[in-house]
Amino acid sequence: MSRFEVITDAGIALVAELGMRGLTHRAVDARAGLPLGTTSAYFRTRKTLVEALVRRLADLDRVELARNRLPADETATLPPGQRLTAADLDRLAESVAAVLDEWLTTGRTRTLARYACLLEATHHPELRTILDHGRTYRAQARALLAAAGAARPEQAGDHFVACVDGLLFDRLVGAGALTAPVPGTAESRADLTTAVRSILTALTAAT
Amino acid sequence: MSRFEVITDAGIALVAELGMRGLTHRAVDARAGLPLGTTSAYFRTRKTLVEALVRRLADLDRVELARNRLPADETATLPPGQRLTAADLDRLAESVAAVLDEWLTTGRTRTLARYACLLEATHHPELRTILDHGRTYRAQARALLAAAGAARPEQAGDHFVACVDGLLFDRLVGAGALTAPVPGTAESRADLTTAVRSILTALTAAT
DNA sequence: ATTGTCCTTCTACGGCTGTAGAAGGAGGAA
DNA sequence: TTCCTCCTTCTACAGCCGTAGAAGGACAAT
Numbered sequence: 001m002s003r004f005e006v007i008t009d010a011g012i013a014l015v016a017e018l019g020m021r022g023l024t025h026r027a028v029d030a031r032a033g034l035p036l037g038t039t040s041a042y043f044r045t046r047k048t049l050v051e052a053l054v055r056r057l058a059d060l061d062r063v064e065l066a067r068n069r070l071p072a073d074e075t076a077t078l079p080p081g082q083r084l085t086a087a088d089l090d091r092l093a094e095s096v097a098a099v100l101d102e103w104l105t106t107g108r109t110r111t112l113a114r115y116a117c118l119l120e121a122t123h124h125p126e127l128r129t130i131l132d133h134g135r136t137y138r139a140q141a142r143a144l145l146a147a148a149g150a151a152r153p154e155q156a157g158d159h160f161v162a163c164v165d166g167l168l169f170d171r172l173v174g175a176g177a178l179t180a181p182v183p184g185t186a187e188s189r190a191d192l193t194t195a196v197r198s199i200l201t202a203l204t205a206a207t
Numbered sequence: 208m209s210r211f212e213v214i215t216d217a218g219i220a221l222v223a224e225l226g227m228r229g230l231t232h233r234a235v236d237a238r239a240g241l242p243l244g245t246t247s248a249y250f251r252t253r254k255t256l257v258e259a260l261v262r263r264l265a266d267l268d269r270v271e272l273a274r275n276r277l278p279a280d281e282t283a284t285l286p287p288g289q290r291l292t293a294a295d296l297d298r299l300a301e302s303v304a305a306v307l308d309e310w311l312t313t314g315r316t317r318t319l320a321r322y323a324c325l326l327e328a329t330h331h332p333e334l335r336t337i338l339d340h341g342r343t344y345r346a347q348a349r350a351l352l353a354a355a356g357a358a359r360p361e362q363a364g365d366h367f368v369a370c371v372d373g374l375l376f377d378r379l380v381g382a383g384a385l386t387a388p389v390p391g392t393a394e395s396r397a398d399l400t401t402a403v404r405s406i407l408t409a410l411t412a413a414t
Numbered sequence: 415a416t417t418g419t420c421c422t423t424c425t426a427c428g429g430c431t432g433t434a435g436a437a438g439g440a441g442g443a444a
Numbered sequence: 445t446t447c448c449t450c451c452t453t454c455t456a457c458a459g460c461c462g463t464a465g466a467a468g469g470a471c472a473a474t
Contacts, residue, residue, distance in 0.1 A: 019327055021228050024431065035453055044433065112329060118380050119323055120226055134382065159374070159402045162383065166373015167366070173325050175345065176369060178335075195366045202409020231461065242423055253462065 006032050007039055008056035011049065016112040020120060025049065047124075054117050054131045060110060065136050068099055084148045089200055092144065097192035100168055104183035111172060134161050148204045156203040163199045167192070213239050214246055215263035218256065223319040227327060232256065254331075261324050261338045267317060272343055275306055291355045296407055299351065304399035307375055311390035318379060341368050355411045363410040370406045374399070 010032035014022045025040040028049075032039075043049035084092075103111045114131070121127040142157030150156040170176035171183065171192075181187040217239035221229045232247040235256075239246075250256035291299075310318045321338070328334035349364030357363040377383035378390065378399075388394040 017330065019330060020226055025433090026431075037453060037455085040433070041452070046432065112326070116326055119319070119326065122319060122380050123225060128385075138382065155401075156405075158377075158383070158386070159405065162373045162377035162381070162402075163370040163406065164373070165377060165381070166369045166371070166375075168373075169376060170365075170369035170372060173329050174369070174372070175341065176365070179365070194362075195369075198363075198366065198409045199370065199406070202405045232463090233461075244423060244425085247463070248422070251463065 003038075003042065004052070005056065006034070007042055008052050011039075011053045012057065012113045013109055015053065015116050016109040020116055023049070023053075050117070050120065050124075051127065051130065053113070054121075054127050057110065057114055057117060058131055061114075062136075064107070068102070089148065089204070090197065093197035093200055094189075094193050096164065096196045097189050100164065100171075100192050100196070101183055101189050103168060104171055104188075108172070108183075111168070115169065115172070134165065137161055145203060148200070150204050160199060160203050163203075164196060167195055167199075210245075210249065211259070212263070213241070214249055215259050218246075218260045219264065219320045220316055222260065222323050223316040227323055230256070230260075257324070257327065257331075258334065258337065260320070261328075261334050264317065264321055264324060265338055268321075269343075271314070275309070296355065296411070297404065300404035300407055301396075301400050303371065303403045304396050307371070307378075307399050307403070308390055308396050310375060311378055311395075315379070315390075318375070322376065322379070341372065344368055352410060355407070357411050367406060367410050370410075371403060374402055374406075 007028055010028050011023055014024075014027055014031055018027075023046075025043070025046070026036060028034075028039040029036050039049065043052055117127065117131055121131060138157060138161050141160045142153050145156040145160060146153035167176075171180055181191050214235055217235050218230055221231075221234055221238055225234075230253075232250070232253070233243065235241075235246040236243050246256065250259055324334065324338055328338060345364060345368050348367045349360050352363040352367060353360035374383075378387055388398050
């Protein structure tokens with residue numbers, strides 16, 4: 001693991017645990033077990049440090065996307081005129097739910113840090129460019145909803161991503177964090193599947 | 208306007224503009240045009256200051272809720288057995304969209320600060336208690352979906368709130384902030400209405 | 415008028431933060 | 445070897461932050 005990765009991973013962990021305020025050159029050094037001053041030498045200003053974190057988050061997302069590909073791709077190559085069946089939609093909902101559940105457990109740190117950075121990007125637009133949050137997912141969602149037979153697949157795909165993101169955020173920091181089944185369990189995945197499935201149905205039918 | 212309100216409002220503005228890192232006793236003084244040290248005297252520790260902000264946010268939400276009541280209440284008192292018509296759902300979607308649009312324009316500062324505090328509440332659970340984000344809205348949504356004829360109104364209501372929140376977040380800081388019609392315009396309201404309407408349909412039918 | 419209480423304003427201070435630059439050292443080229 | 449270059453580690457420093465407490469003043473009760 002390169003020095004760059006060690007530093008940025010420690011930074012991501014800090015942001016997830018303590019928020020943006022906890023992200024300090026020295027704190028990163030301590031967290032990563034590196035000699036004091038290392039982070040400061042690699043990223044002379046705080047801004048470059050944050051940018052590095054964001055870049056790393058985007059990289060990690062890309063890696064995860066490659067590993068955790070949705071079944072959308074199979075469906076995108078359907079012969080024209082042929083649509084997804086209800087069983088297909090069920091399977092899709094289930095796999096989306098599985099990804100969500102993973103983001104709430106294994107990927108929780110990364111998910112929290114991403115939201116923090118997303119909020120940060122409001123005041124620093126240059127971050128937005130790097131952290132193309134969900135761009136790839138959006139592309140998949142559009143293809144998926146086109147295959148599912150939505151009237152306006154672009155719009156429907158965007159709505160889908162937004163809704164699923166809302167679900168995620170709710171479970172992560174909102175009311176769902178307290179009331180919903182604890183992530184990682186089969187119950188949680190079933191609950192998420194239901195939710196995703198109904199969103200999917202809606203957008204297929206109505207948009 | 209009480210001193211308490213002047214201070215907390217300035218704090219909220221700072222959090223919205225600069226993020227949690229910009230929230231400092233001295234910065235609040237400067238922003239509110241108060242003598243240096245005032246905020247520090249009112250809220251001796253940073254923690255109490257943040258708590259005060261969160262409390263103020265909750266108060267503002269309550270005020271806004273009273274002013275901006277959804278048509279849910281009328282519908283909640285429908286005679287049993289009678290359901291909402293498609294036209295009712297249209298009207299509901301429109302009024303929800305109007306509220307969302309307001310949160311993206313007039314209430315943008317407050318909305319941004321709320322999300323920042325919500326993220327902060329991950330590390331400080333006591334904040335969660337105060338910032339009962341969307342609790343009242345959730346209650347309304349449940350009643351609404353019960354009236355609309357959803358099979359499991361509690362669950363459906365929660366999903367509804369989560370999805371709508373996702374829509375909001377997307378428009379505020381996500382991809383929607385760049386691609387969607389600019390908030391405050393009739394086009395934006397129309398777009399939001401479409402999205403909300405399809406969510407509503409979905410959850411009514413499927414859950 | 416005096417006393418006591420509360421609110422406001424100002425000042426102090428230890429600690430942490432961002433950032434720059436010096437010191438040290440490993441290793442490759444000549 | 446000697447020299448040069450790059451990477452790492454350490455130190456310095458000005459400025460800001462959180463927090464405590466002193467100083468001043470308004471005002472009501474006595």
